[in-house]
Amino acid sequence: MTLQRLISAPSFLNYDHRGSRSQPAQIAIDEAKKYLEKLVPPGYKITKSGAAQNLPNICWIAVLDLDQTETTQSGIFIVYLYSQDLKRIYLSLNQGFYAHENKFKNILKDKRPASVHDLAINSIAEETIQLRSSISDDLKPIENLVQEIDLGSDKHLAEGYEKGHITGFEYDPQNMPSEEIMLNQLDSLYPLYAKVCEFSDFNSITNPTHWTTTSGSNEYKRKIVSKGSTLNFDDFTPKASHPIPLNPLPKTNLNRFKTRKHEDLIRDFGTHARKKGFKITNKNVGKRDLVMLDPNGKEFLVEAKTVKFDGEEAVRDAIGQLLAYRFEYYEKSNYPEMVALFNLEIGKLWQDLLDELEINWIYISNGIWHVSPNVSSLQ
Numbered sequence: 001m002t003l004q005r006l007i008s009a010p011s012f013l014n015y016d017h018r019g020s021r022s023q024p025a026q027i028a029i030d031e032a033k034k035y036l037e038k039l040v041p042p043g044y045k046i047t048k049s050g051a052a053q054n055l056p057n058i059c060w061i062a063v064l065d066l067d068q069t070e071t072t073q074s075g076i077f078i079v080y081l082y083s084q085d086l087k088r089i090y091l092s093l094n095q096g097f098y099a100h101e102n103k104f105k106n107i108l109k110d111k112r113p114a115s116v117h118d119l120a121i122n123s124i125a126e127e128t129i130q131l132r133s134s135i136s137d138d139l140k141p142i143e144n145l146v147q148e149i150d151l152g153s154d155k156h157l158a159e160g161y162e163k164g165h166i167t168g169f170e171y172d173p174q175n176m177p178s179e180e181i182m183l184n185q186l187d188s189l190y191p192l193y194a195k196v197c198e199f200s201d202f203n204s205i206t207n208p209t210h211w212t213t214t215s216g217s218n219e220y221k222r223k224i225v226s227k228g229s230t231l232n233f234d235d236f237t238p239k240a241s242h243p244i245p246l247n248p249l250p251k252t253n254l255n256r257f258k259t260r261k262h263e264d265l266i267r268d269f270g271t272h273a274r275k276k277g278f279k280i281t282n283k284n285v286g287k288r289d290l291v292m293l294d295p296n297g298k299e300f301l302v303e304a305k306t307v308k309f310d311g312e313e314a315v316r317d318a319i320g321q322l323l324a325y326r327f328e329y330y331e332k333s334n335y336p337e338m339v340a341l342f343n344l345e346i347g348k349l350w351q352d353l354l355d356e357l358e359i360n361w362i363y364i365s366n367g368i369w370h371v372s373p374n375v376s377s378l379q
Contacts, residue, residue, distance in 0.1 A: 002179045003039070003186075006032035010059060011086040011173035017055040025059075026050050032061050032080075038367045039183070041190070041343040042268040043261025043306065047072065057084060057155045063186075066260040067306075068197045074099035074214055076131075076197055078168075078189050081161055084153040092149060092168035093189055093196065095131070097160025100124045100212050117156055123212055125163040127200075131213075132166050134199040135192050138309070139167060142188055146170045166196060183366060190344055194308040229286075229329075233279035233293050236270055261306045265343045266290055269304070269362070272369055276378050288325050291336070294377065299336035300360075301326055304343075307363075311346030315354065318342075322359060339375065 006028065015025035033048045040046060045064045049056045062072050062079040069075025074096035081090045100120035113119070132139075132147065139145055149165045151158040169185050171177065177185075203211040266289055270280050273292055278300075280292040290302035303322045305314035318340035326335055340354055342363040351372070354361045360375045371378045 001031070001035060003032075003035060003182050004176050004179045006035050007061075007080055007089060007182070008171070008173040008176050010082060011089065015059055015082065015086055017057050017059070019055065021050055021055065026055065029059060029061060036061065036063065039186075041261070041364055042264035043067065043343060045070070056157070057153055058082060058151055058158050058161065065193060065197060066264075068200075069096065069214075072096055076166075076193065076200060076213060078186070078193055079161075081149065081151060083151045084158070087173065088150070088152075089171040089173060090146070090149045090151075090165070090168055091171070091185060091189070092161070093166040093193055094161060094168075095124060095127065095164040095166070095213050097124055097157060097164055099214065100160070103212050121159060121163055124160060127211070127213055128164055128166055130203075131196045131199060135167070135195050138192060138195065144169055144185075167192065187345070187365070191307070191309040194306075198308065229284060231281050231285065231291055232283060233281045233291070235283040236274075236280045237283070261343055262289075262304055265304050265306065265341065265364075268364070269302075269341055269369075273378060278378070286325075286329065287321075288329065289341075300339050300375075301329075301336040302339045302341050304341040307342050307344035307346060311342060311344070311350045314342055315340065315346060315350040319354070319357060319359065337374070345370070 009028035009032070010025040013023075013025035013028055016023060019026075029048050029050060033046045036046045040063055043066055045066055046061065047064060048061045049059045059082045060072070060079050062077050064070060064072070064077045069077060072079065076093070076095045079092050079094050081092055081094075083089070097120065100123045101116055103123065104116045104119040145167050146169060147165075147167060149162055149168070149170070151162055168189070176182070200211070200213045204214050266282065270282070270290060273280055277295040278292045280290060282290050285291050288301060289304045292300045292302060294300065301322060303318045303325070305318045307314045322338040322340065326338060330336060337360060338358070339360045339362060342361070345363050345365045346361065351361055355372060360372045362369060362371045362375065362378060364370070369378060
């Protein structure tokens with residue numbers, strides 16, 4: 001099967017929201033979810049319509065950045081939306097409408113200037129304009145983007161999806177683009193997703209009274225480890241990727257860092273590296289993300305980074321931390337190989353920079369690990 005066929009299938013199988021979850025169209029949605037789970041980068045979750053008792057009027061399949069949201073009811077997400085008549089499919093960078101409704105439900109009825117629904121629609125529409133504006137320059141080189149969607153439904157949630165649409169693509173089920181184009185279009189939304197989340201996070205922190213789309217920022221903590229400590233390369237346990245709030249604030253001898261995508265990336269890569277014969281550990285490694293030994297006993301220091309746009313910021317951060325951690329944890333006579341690990345593709349310019357600095361790079365795209373020549377055994 002292909003993404004092209006799986007995404008278009010519900011339109012040809014006569015999805016009926018009054019039908020059962022065992023109808024062919026809903027089964028096709030389930031299959032599309034399973035397929036997407038193999039394609040998305042670590043730290044992203046696939047969810048779909050049809051989990052509730054009743055099927056929705058508008059069916060959908062969503063890609064959630066777990067640093068931002070764990071539900072389509074709030075936060076920002078990527079979603080395949082089907083029009084009510086199933087004649088159009090949208091790949092939409094969108095935001096949760098229920099969060100906007102819930103905000104105004106908490107205002108006493110006699111204090112509201114309009115209905116909850118109208119206030120929520122105005123709120124999500126206003127934030128959509130701001131979110132789209134925050135990536136306006138980034139949208140220009142991307143072909144075939146649509147800034148409005150029409151789901152052909154008078155249901156409240158459908159209107160919420162329409163007003164919450166930031167940018168995306170429109171498909172005709174009868175004339176779907178090629179598999180390569182569909183994959184590229186999905187890939188093109190990840191950096192935009194990261195950028196609008198960053199804008200949303202900033203506003204939710206600096207303007208919480210007026211900004212509704214919430215920040216997903218949370219952090220873990222790690223203890224500091226002294227230089228030259230002995231590592232057990234048979235001890236690797238991925239950390240949980242759900243949020244753990246720091247309350248109270250950590251002590252000064254603890255290093256803080258973001259989680260979810262970060263930890264899922266380490267988990268998935270660790271599993272892959274083990275299959276390739278590497279021994280790995282993330283125990284008692286201090287601020288290091290991962291340390292590994294190849295089958296010949298060569299040590300590798302791995303720094304994992306989540307990519308926000310073309311990789312520039314992630315690459316710069318990885319370079320700085322790899323050099324700092326190499327100096328902090330190793331004697332010069334025993335320096336390890338350095339590896340920068342990414343959850344999305346980094347641009348050729350940044351690959352070349354890492355090559356020049358003799359830092360190996362690895363990233364995952366559509367379920368495939370891409371590696372620099374010196375670590376080809378991890379392909």
